[in-house]
Amino acid sequence: MATILSLSNVNKNFGALTVSDDVTFDMPEGQALGIIGPNGAGKSTLFNLIGGTLAVSSGTVQFAKQDVTRVPAAERCRMGIARSFQIPHPFVGMSVYENLLVASSFGNSGHHDAKAECRDILDRTGLLPKANRPAGSLTLLERKRLELARALASGPKLLLLDEIAGGLTEAECHELVETIKGIRDSGVSIIWIEHIVHALTAVVERLIVIDFGKIVAEGEPSKVMADPLVQEIYMGISVDDTAA
Amino acid sequence: MTSMDMTQGRGISVSVVLRLVLLAVVAGLAVAPVWAGRSDLRLLMEVFSFLALAQMWNLLAGYTGLISVGQQAFVGLGGYLFFALAMFAGLPLLIAIPAAAIATAVIAVPTGWIAFRLQGPYFAIGTWVIAEVFRLSAAQIGALGGGSGISLPVALAKSLADSRGGREMVMYYIAFTIGIASVLMVWGLLRSKWGLALTAIRDSEPAAEAMGVATRRVKFMIYVLAAFWTSLTGGFVFLQKLRITPDAAFSLNEWTAFVIFIVVIGGIGSIEGPVIGVVIFFALREVASDWGTWYLIMMGGIAIAVMLVDKRGVWGAIRARTNLSIFPVTKVLD
Ligand SMILES: Nc1ncnc2c1ncn2[C@@H]1O[C@H](COP(=O)(O)OP(=O)(O)OP(=O)(O)O)[C@@H](O)[C@H]1O
Ligand SMILES: [Mg+2]
Numbered sequence: 001m002a003t004i005l006s007l008s009n010v011n012k013n014f015g016a017l018t019v020s021d022d023v024t025f026d027m028p029e030g031q032a033l034g035i036i037g038p039n040g041a042g043k044s045t046l047f048n049l050i051g052g053t054l055a056v057s058s059g060t061v062q063f064a065k066q067d068v069t070r071v072p073a074a075e076r077c078r079m080g081i082a083r084s085f086q087i088p089h090p091f092v093g094m095s096v097y098e099n100l101l102v103a104s105s106f107g108n109s110g111h112h113d114a115k116a117e118c119r120d121i122l123d124r125t126g127l128l129p130k131a132n133r134p135a136g137s138l139t140l141l142e143r144k145r146l147e148l149a150r151a152l153a154s155g156p157k158l159l160l161l162d163e164i165a166g167g168l169t170e171a172e173c174h175e176l177v178e179t180i181k182g183i184r185d186s187g188v189s190i191i192w193i194e195h196i197v198h199a200l201t202a203v204v205e206r207l208i209v210i211d212f213g214k215i216v217a218e219g220e221p222s223k224v225m226a227d228p229l230v231q232e233i234y235m236g237i238s239v240d241d242t243a244a
Numbered sequence: 245m246t247s248m249d250m251t252q253g254r255g256i257s258v259s260v261v262l263r264l265v266l267l268a269v270v271a272g273l274a275v276a277p278v279w280a281g282r283s284d285l286r287l288l289m290e291v292f293s294f295l296a297l298a299q300m301w302n303l304l305a306g307y308t309g310l311i312s313v314g315q316q317a318f319v320g321l322g323g324y325l326f327f328a329l330a331m332f333a334g335l336p337l338l339i340a341i342p343a344a345a346i347a348t349a350v351i352a353v354p355t356g357w358i359a360f361r362l363q364g365p366y367f368a369i370g371t372w373v374i375a376e377v378f379r380l381s382a383a384q385i386g387a388l389g390g391g392s393g394i395s396l397p398v399a400l401a402k403s404l405a406d407s408r409g410g411r412e413m414v415m416y417y418i419a420f421t422i423g424i425a426s427v428l429m430v431w432g433l434l435r436s437k438w439g440l441a442l443t444a445i446r447d448s449e450p451a452a453e454a455m456g457v458a459t460r461r462v463k464f465m466i467y468v469l470a471a472f473w474t475s476l477t478g479g480f481v482f483l484q485k486l487r488i489t490p491d492a493a494f495s496l497n498e499w500t501a502f503v504i505f506i507v508v509i510g511g512i513g514s515i516e517g518p519v520i521g522v523v524i525f526f527a528l529r530e531v532a533s534d535w536g537t538w539y540l541i542m543m544g545g546i547a548i549a550v551m552l553v554d555k556r557g558v559w560g561a562i563r564a565r566t567n568l569s570i571f572p573v574t575k576v577l578d
């Protein structure tokens with residue numbers, strides 16, 4: 001399998017604070033990769049660096065064999081990197097459908113029938129009944145689904161999902177897992193940051209653990225979760241999990 | 245659900261009525277020279293000018309978030325370049341106005357390049373400084389009368405039409421076109437693919453960028469477009485005045501402060517807002533213009549009151565409670 005994403009010695013500092021510390025990993029195309037770690041570990045920051053919302057302090061980001069370290073976020077989206085925001089950023093004054101249209105008009109999707117494509121995505125994410133409602137009228141959970149739907153509408157090769165399962169009931173969580181499996185099976189590479197570990201491990205084949213900006217463990221999910229170091233950090237996560 | 249559908253249905257039918265009323269008003273305005281007196285026509289020309297300026301400022305601030313307090317730069321450039329092209333290059337008046345606007349758009353590229361280095365409030369201050377530079381420069385140009393300004397030669401003015409009535413008629417239709425076309429242009433823009441980008445930027449710039457919208461480029465394009473249309477309006481304004489001075493041409497008060505008032509009162513970030521704002525502004529001015537300073541104090545007071553009651557302005561407040569839309573831009577998934 002070709003490598004879709006490759007981070008080499010990526011660092012990010014905010015002043016004296018190091019939020020990404022020498023992060024290096026390769027991701028084969030079609031992989032579903034999970035990222036866990038305590039609050040403030042630097043997970044979302046990593047997404048900002050991969051998506052181009054933030055510039056790296058040093059190191060390189062390669063996407064589909066191209067160095068994208070200095071490429072603006074919009075251009076990266078057009079190349080096929082789509083992300084959801086942990087704190088939803090809906091276009092509140094537009095309808096749910098129009099939110100998707102933005103992504104499908106300006107993203108990577110070269111599809112001919114944007115309308116049908118958006119309808120299909122809205123259907124898969126359960127937002128079809130709200131298609132013509134203003135996005136500003138959605139509940140928080142619906143806004144999270146919109147983050148997923150909008151990212152999908154951009155036609156991604158690599159999908160970055162940042163904590164979209166928080167607050168769901170067991171049944172809803174199961175549904176979401178099935179949706180994400182479907183996306184993975186359609187050939188999209190996925191990186192999923194999630195505190196709800198059982199949902200994550202139901203989908204991903206590889207797990208990366210981040211603590212204080214550093215990768216502290218990675219590999220096959222069951223082995224990573226069995227690691228004593230991770231167990232220690234995981235305690236922290238399960239506490240946050242119940243708080244969420 | 246049913247009650248929602250009902251209000252939606254009523255909202256749509258009220259919207260249709262409003263649209264018909266507006267259409268009737270525009271039709272009436274299209275034949276204004278038939279029914280309106282000389283001073284009414286002059287007032288209407290001003291209304292159309294401010295409508296165009298307000299639409300442009302709203303496009304900038306309401307959609308791309310660029311708060312410019314230097315749009316007078318483009319009004320002034322439009323006026324001065326129009327005078328220069330008409331007087332020294334010998335262009336016919338009706339060609340000199342758009343030619344001046346094109347030249348202004350070209351000048352807006354480097355000024356934008358400078359202003360876009362600045363963020364937020366610094367951008368605002370930057371636009372004002374740029375406008376001041378133009379004002380001071382205009383005062384240095386002897387051929388254009390320096391600080392005391394210059395008048396359009398009577399012979400040139402007469403080239404519009406022989407009679408005074410004829411000239412006023414031509415001027416009225418220029419103003420009518422600039423005003424109405426500004427609304428139609430913004431409407432067309434917002435209904436296009438670029439409207440999706442602009443509205444997305446209005447609602448969340450980081451998300452728009454992450455969804456593939458080259459936000460910087462879109463904002464720059466809008467900046468140049470606004471400069472063009474603002475300049476077109478400026479050219480017309482000084483054709484109507486027949487005289488231009490640096491202070492009048494580059495007036496912060498006249499061409500930016502009043503315009504911001506109009507947009508904020510009417511409702512920023514919509515097409516309807518500036519239209520409503522212009523009507524309110526001129527209604528207030530007609531009532532209170534001879535109150536002197538009190539008139540300005542009242543304007544300020546009203547602006548503050550609107551901010552306190554509903555900072556989305558008149559149209560924003562209406563829109564939040566109803567489904568009214570006079571210039572629909574939404575795309576529906578049926
Ligand atoms: N723009 C910024 N400026 C300064 N510090 C920042 C900025 N963005 C993030 N940080 C800091 O970087 C650290 C990592 O933040 P990040 O959002 O990446 O954590 P996270 O792993 O996603 O946490 P969570 O699980 O709570 O979402 C935090 O300490 C945060 O306060
Ligand atoms: Mg986070």
